[in-house]
Amino acid sequence: MIINFTVNGKSVSMDVMPQKRLLDFIREDLLLTGTKEGCAEGECGACTVILNKKAVHSCLTMTGQLDGGELMTVEGLEKDGELDVLQKMFIKKSAVQCGFCTSGMLMSAKALLMENPHPTQEEIKRAIAGNICRCGGYREIKEAVASAAEMEKEE
Amino acid sequence: MNSNYIQPRTRQELSQALGQMTENSRIIAGGTDLMASDHGRDSSTDLYISLFCLGDMAEIYREDGWVRIGAGAVHDAIEKNPIIQENFRALSMACSKVGSQQIRNKGTIGGNLVNASPAGDMLPCVCLFLGEVEILRADDTTYRMPARDFILGAGKTALKPKEALYAVWLPIQEGRSSTFVKLGSRKEVTIAQISMAVSWEKGEYFQKIEGYLGAVDTRPIYLEEMNHILSGRAVGREEREELVSSLRERIRVIRENRKRPPKLKITEAEQLYKERAVRSVVYDAIDQMEGES
Numbered sequence: 001m002i003i004n005f006t007v008n009g010k011s012v013s014m015d016v017m018p019q020k021r022l023l024d025f026i027r028e029d030l031l032l033t034g035t036k037e038g039c040a041e042g043e044c045g046a047c048t049v050i051l052n053k054k055a056v057h058s059c060l061t062m063t064g065q066l067d068g069g070e071l072m073t074v075e076g077l078e079k080d081g082e083l084d085v086l087q088k089m090f091i092k093k094s095a096v097q098c099g100f101c102t103s104g105m106l107m108s109a110k111a112l113l114m115e116n117p118h119p120t121q122e123e124i125k126r127a128i129a130g131n132i133c134r135c136g137g138y139r140e141i142k143e144a145v146a147s148a149a150e151m152e153k154e155e
Numbered sequence: 156m157n158s159n160y161i162q163p164r165t166r167q168e169l170s171q172a173l174g175q176m177t178e179n180s181r182i183i184a185g186g187t188d189l190m191a192s193d194h195g196r197d198s199s200t201d202l203y204i205s206l207f208c209l210g211d212m213a214e215i216y217r218e219d220g221w222v223r224i225g226a227g228a229v230h231d232a233i234e235k236n237p238i239i240q241e242n243f244r245a246l247s248m249a250c251s252k253v254g255s256q257q258i259r260n261k262g263t264i265g266g267n268l269v270n271a272s273p274a275g276d277m278l279p280c281v282c283l284f285l286g287e288v289e290i291l292r293a294d295d296t297t298y299r300m301p302a303r304d305f306i307l308g309a310g311k312t313a314l315k316p317k318e319a320l321y322a323v324w325l326p327i328q329e330g331r332s333s334t335f336v337k338l339g340s341r342k343e344v345t346i347a348q349i350s351m352a353v354s355w356e357k358g359e360y361f362q363k364i365e366g367y368l369g370a371v372d373t374r375p376i377y378l379e380e381m382n383h384i385l386s387g388r389a390v391g392r393e394e395r396e397e398l399v400s401s402l403r404e405r406i407r408v409i410r411e412n413r414k415r416p417p418k419l420k421i422t423e424a425e426q427l428y429k430e431r432a433v434r435s436v437v438y439d440a441i442d443q444m445e446g447e448s
Contacts, residue, residue, distance in 0.1 A: 001160060018160035018162070018203075018205075019160050019195040019196075019203050020195060021190065021194060021195055040191075040194065041191040042187055042190075042191050042254075042255075042257065042258060043344075045255065045257060048257055054231070054260040054261075055256055055257050055260060056257050056260050056261050057187075057257045057258075057261070059190065059194075060185075060186045060187050060190040060191060060261065061186060061190070061261070062160070062183065062186060062190070062195050062203070062205060062207075064160050064162050064205055064207075065162070065186070065205055065207040065208075067162060067208065068208065108256065108257070111256075112256075125343075126256065126343065127256050129255055129256065129343040129344050130254065130255020130256055130257045130258065130344055131255075
């Protein structure tokens with residue numbers, strides 16, 4: 001099946017296996033390995049990507065569902081060699097330990113800020129509730145998201 | 156991975172696709188249940204029909220005293236829809252409590268109903284609001300039936316082969332309010348252990364109360380005693396406890412009549428959890444009703 005979509009702003013037309021998991025398609029066919037596989041059943045959020053401006057689990061999405069859509073992966077956050085403000089704040093606030101949850105966490109946070117640039121603490125908590133960090137650094141992660149929103153406000 | 160994949164863009168294309176279904180074909184809406192179980196790799200599936208690109212199935216609008224919710228409408232969209240918030244508050248609340256944000260962005264009301272999980276959050280709400288389901292056949296005609304008759308049991312619905320749930324219709328009932336309480340094993344991203352959907356007529360006291368209890372039996376349970384115990388009076392501790400006793404007894408009977416043992420290995424004390432926990436659900440529901448009135 002030939003599908004047309006954009007990935008990180010670039011238009012693509014590809015012959016794909018439509019029932020393949022989007023997660024596998026991103027990693028194996030698009031060769032974008034920043035998106036991680038965790039639980040593979042929609043519990044951990046490690047595979048979160050932004051599809052049509054919404055955070056979704058790529059492990060629970062079929063590649064065919066990408067047809068006509070806009071996909072953003074963690075690789076799409078960086079612009080012209082400069083990290084996204086969210087990434088900068090994750091580094092500044094030490095919101096990364098082992099890093100396995102980080103790309104999913106960033107994409108959930110990015111989707112939140114795209115829809116709601118000035119979220120409350122509760123809204124941040126709710127947006128990342130589906131992203132599990134086994135290192136347990138939620139406090140720093142929430143601070144990093146809040147700081148990124150604050151930075152965006154100032155700019 | 157030899158199965159075929161069809162992604163209709165119109166109702167007519169979907170009808171045609173339904174005509175190609177066999178008993179080994181699957182319909183995928185959000186995919187939050189199907190993909191978690193078969194990962195798109197089930198070799199016995201000969202055809203997947205994806206509803207993801209069917210715009211009409213995601214729409215929510217008013218029509219002749221009803222609100223029509225496309226079966227492909229996702230929980231996040233239903234939660235935030237002003238028509239739903241104004242007329243079916245309990246449904247908006249229930250949608251806000253489904254899984255994580257990622258699940259709410261993808262999971263659909265249709266998928267929740269067709270999967271017919273006893274813990275499904277949409278089931279008690281759609282029953283509460285006297286909802287009807289609209290079912291599409293392969294000949295491109297539809298028919299409607301009460302949602303209460305559509306849900307037959309755990310994982311069982313009245314959907315026949317070569318049919319798809321197309322929309323959910325809820326009649327607008329003026330002058331009523333509603334609420335939804337969900338008790339799970341954790342605050343966020345949780346599956347209901349007990350849920351309660353309640354509606355009532357606004358006034359000095361609660362009147363004409365309707366209630367459903369979810370996740371305690373294979374189908375939502377209608378609570379006829381709620382109106383008898385709570386309506387037309389100031390509700391105090393005595394009324395709350397009377398309702399708690401009644402619901403506790405109902406759950407006890409369900410537990411004792413259960414033919415199949417629980418899937419999870421749980422202790423005898425844990426088996427009694429719902430009988431104890433229903434008290435907090437009743438108190439939370441009445442607190443919310445009082446806050447809303």
